[in-house]
Amino acid sequence: MPYKYDLHVHTGTVSRCAPATSEEAARDYAEAGYAGFVSTNHFSIDSFRHMEDRPRIKWAEHFIRGFEELREAGARRNLTVLLGMELRMHCNFNDYLVYGLTEEFLREFAENLLDMNAHSFHKLASEHNLLFCQAHPFRPGMTVTNPADLDGIEVRNGCPRHNSSNDIAKAWAAKYNLIGVGGSDYHVPTTADVPFPVDRPNSGIEVEEKICDNETLVKILRSGNYKLIEE
Ligand SMILES: [Zn+2]
Numbered sequence: 001m002p003y004k005y006d007l008h009v010h011t012g013t014v015s016r017c018a019p020a021t022s023e024e025a026a027r028d029y030a031e032a033g034y035a036g037f038v039s040t041n042h043f044s045i046d047s048f049r050h051m052e053d054r055p056r057i058k059w060a061e062h063f064i065r066g067f068e069e070l071r072e073a074g075a076r077r078n079l080t081v082l083l084g085m086e087l088r089m090h091c092n093f094n095d096y097l098v099y100g101l102t103e104e105f106l107r108e109f110a111e112n113l114l115d116m117n118a119h120s121f122h123k124l125a126s127e128h129n130l131l132f133c134q135a136h137p138f139r140p141g142m143t144v145t146n147p148a149d150l151d152g153i154e155v156r157n158g159c160p161r162h163n164s165s166n167d168i169a170k171a172w173a174a175k176y177n178l179i180g181v182g183g184s185d186y187h188v189p190t191t192a193d194v195p196f197p198v199d200r201p202n203s204g205i206e207v208e209e210k211i212c213d214n215e216t217l218v219k220i221l222r223s224g225n226y227k228l229i230e231e
């Protein structure tokens with residue numbers, strides 16, 4: 001039986017736009033039959049604005065604490081939760097999913113990440129075996145990123161509250177030979193009582209081997225040896 005992993009998940013401890021708690025996210029993914037997911041909280045000024053009176057040096061610790069809370073909630077339901085992020089730098093409104101992230105990388109570079117751009121971050125990412133993939137690149141408001149500055153793009157974004165033009169993203173990835181990733185862009189738990197559509201885990205990748213660490217995830221994404229989940 002293949003294993004399912006979502007590559008785009010937010011929770012409210014770090015992502016202030018996400019109503020989902022760590023417990024709710026773990027519950028929704030366990031119930032949907034996933035083996036795990038990547039925690040891709042927003043690494044953007046919006047995640048740190050409320051602590052603006054504090055030095056940037058605290059950003060990494062705040063971000064890592066949110067991940068660890070989610071990893072523990074996942075572990076209680078036999079889910080593997082890996083560290084990733086959705087990075088939005090100051091230069092524009094693009095969002096970039098970063099896979100293979102480590103706590104050491106965050107502690108070393110967190111203070112400078114928002115001042116970088118796609119070109120400089122991609123160079124840094126390559127030196128640390130991270131994958132740099134533009135999230136929902138054809139959603140309204142996004143700017144086209146030079147494919148040479150990317151490892152991949154999100155070709156399947158499952159958010160029911162946005163039109164991500166996934167078909168255009170798929171064609172773009174094929175044309176420029178980019179890794180095509182997919183994720184639910186989960187923010188809103190299935191049980192939320194809200195006047196807009198909630199998130200149901202509906203995307204990610206299906207693989208034959210278990211993914212227990214970021215090294216394996218990066219290797220699989222580079223190999224192309226996975227099936228996109230499109231429910
Ligand atoms: Zn968000």
Ligand SMILES: [Zn+2]
Pocket residue numbers: 008010086135185
């Ligand atoms: Zn997102």
